[in-house]
Amino acid sequence: MGRLTQTLARIGQRLFAPGEALRLRYEAFKALLAADEKSLLLVAELEEIFAGARQVDPARTRWLCGQLSGAVGEVVARLLAMRPGGHAGLAEALAKVRAGLAQLLPPPMSIGPAQPEATPPGPFVLPLAQALGRPEAAGGKAANLAAAHRAGLRVPPGLFVSTDAFRHLLACGSLRPRLDRLLRQVDLARPERIGPLCAGLQALVLGTAVPDDLAQALREAAASPELGGARLAVRSSAVAEDGVFSFAGQYVSELNVEPADIVDAYRRVVAAKYRPRAVTYRVRCGLPDESAPMAVLLLPMIDAVAAGVLHTSDSRARQPQNQPLGQPEKCLSVYALPGLGDALVSGGAQPRVVRLARRLPAQILEQSGPADVQLGLSALSELLLTGLVLESVFGRPQEVEWALDRADRIFVLQSRAYSETSEQSAGQEVVWPDGLGGQGGLGGPGAAGETAGAGALPLAQGLDLVAPGVGCGPVFHLKDAADVFRVPAGCVLAVDSLTPALARCADRVAAVAARLGSRASHFASVARESGLPVVSGLAQGRAQLPEGLLVTVDAGAGTILAGCAEALLDGPRRRQTEERQRLAERFAALARQTCHLSLTNPEAPEFAPGGCLSLHDLVRYCHEKAVAEMVGPVETGGPDTPGRGLGQTRRLATDLPLALYLLDLGGGLEIPAKTGRQDDIRADIRTDIRADAIASAPMQALWQGLACAGEVWHDRGFCCDWHEFDRISAGIFRKDSRLLASYALVSADYLHLLVRFGYHFAVLDSLCGPRPEANYVHFRFKGGGGLPEQRLLRIGFLSRVLSGSGFVLRVRGDMLDARLARAEAAEVRRVLVLLGRLLVRTQRMDMGLADEAQAEALAQEFLAVCGAAS
């Protein structure tokens, strides 16, 4: 559109030299078109985000909303400049929408440079006990540990560095605006850029000096009675961590930290907030960076003989000999490794697994895995009770990190919500604690025993369930975790071990199959949360699954089948639908203020400033009215009547059911000598022109396409008293028509066309002159009256035809942008003819499209007939 502006400027000077007022109005129109273009691009990107087609950092969403608000402000200002004193209520409508937006994006969302802190920040380091019930200050991990301590469980005597300290660090380094500039470029659809962006984010934190007061507090903490100058575990405890979202393994812990190194260790742990996997995970959860500030736990190292994880409520197939029903039995699972156990949560080691009945005294139901760690019955009883107490404290199943020291004492290191499956045990009878009033209901045997895909061949079976679900896709071998961004969407990932780095592609893959790794790994938590099926125990590793082969992973059954087991896939589809609903809910309010378009019918009474409920409505209203201002044929009186146009528009007389007005910018029309009465200006202006009066090269070519004998127009019966219609509607729209008026600005070598057919619109902008390097065609298509899927199918049809005709395409939501540049005039004319035919062909195509295959077939057919013929 930059070219449009230039071209209009060139022609505009010639055209408007006599009338300064007209020239100003024309300048305003040009600027309005530019701001309109910008607004619609922003709307399109926001729509993609709201629909879940793109996952970006909330900093980007917020930034886009701010940009959109600014661009729409420009559109409104320009329309008001075109008609000072007109469009009563428009400025108020804009202010109202902006106020609504400001409520949704409160001040921290629109910060500039760092605010000087009004009050001195609170204490930076506090005893762990003070984390109780204060996850906003202490982070989820510390708050949960404090709750465990209060319930009488053994927790290492520790301290926490508050989120105030973190904010103080960011404020002193003026980091927030600099972080936001990088964060708003984070787009999960471009995984290759996340690494460099996160490196930049971490460098910002690592490169900032820890303020003296904070550094002093940290050094004092290291020497405090709790820590006693011993080596430390320095662990992340972010707000939102271990709450609704686990952030399992997304941040870092540093173990065996020397007290003298505490300040640097603190900064490193805090900087890890911007590790790629942590940022990816947070973006996937839809959390803004500010709502996950970092607190940090300082704990003395436990001299552990064994450590690991326990899950308080796992399912285990019942032993048939002594159990009456086929229902799975609940058990508590203990995963243990010798020493500190950090190899367990990083997914790299096979642990000892002990399953216990969920009652005291401890009763071992089964055990497996290497025997390098032995847990006595007293340790197991202690672990069992610890798990049950934590489950009771937090009111739901927990995943607990624990350590056993040389004095046979169990320490709780972390506890977070855990669910083996997201499915509720429907129809189960449950006895709740007093007063908590659970759901009762008569229980049947439940929906156990789903049928497996018939006839599919198992490639592997007896695999360990890590995260339940069913996924289907071609196998991809990931040999090095650093290549995680190369993982193609929709594949079944075959890996050696379940490293937490896999979280970066959790939203892109259909399933994961590993040689090593257990339900206790960090990645397992992330996978369960996002509903990604994961299995482990592939004996021969990746070699067992040939790369590229289509397979179905049924994690619950522990099998991998060759091919696609359709019957098994209903669950995942349901999951996708649920994900879409979740996004729709999350963004509903924001979408209402920004992208939602309620002004769809310019002829309706609510098509007025007061009817503008969103920024998109305002853009739509202003564009419509600006066009009316420009191309309205006559001045008709009242202050609010559109139509104080340039007095230069001509209606194209045609048999086609198309109301097209042409505004000649110079050399675009060759109008024969006037025939009417010279003194009747109105009649003169209203004179129709015939198609043979079109002298504009691009318009001629387009018209050739529009009028092509091979194309069938809908709504043949188009007739109307234009004189009467103009009197009523000021010449812009047919009162009751589904085909609304379209207009074109033309000059000898230039065409700007806005076509409206019912609910979709197309904008075509083209220069077609003797200099190929200046020539271009820009075609934009958006909207439709069909269902969203149908509109996308039509966009698919257009994409195939246009890319087959040499256009470069970009599709965002249901908006298509096609560009062709630097082409010979003959080539430009050829594609304009094609676009003309395409406009007719696609009028109501969306209503009739059923699937991709149909869209593809229609595109091939169109290209075969029109590609050559035109």
Added chain:
Amino acid sequence: MASIIVLDDVADAAIMIKRILSRQGHAVEAFTEEQQALDFARENPVDLAILDIKLLKMTGVEVLEELKKIAPTVRAIMLTGYPTLETARQALELGANAYCVKPIDRSELESTVAAVLKA
């Protein structure tokens, strides 16, 4: 099949357990009053007592202590919504056969009862 008493100050919870276990063929009596449950145990043979820990006048642990005086061989499952290390230890020292945490679902209750009766 066994003779079982259930004692819980919340009548709905007691009745729910009674319904689940009766369906398995056990003879089950549900109580909300400690004294009524103890009186029943004096008059009738009881194989198993399922006791909530938080009761109206006594604690479940105290009831267990009384019950063991009346019927030393009675087996017991303690239920609580608010487990602590302390009550768990006390209950097990007094001879409770199992200590379970609410919410407890049907299959968990059934398997615990089956395991305790078999032991």
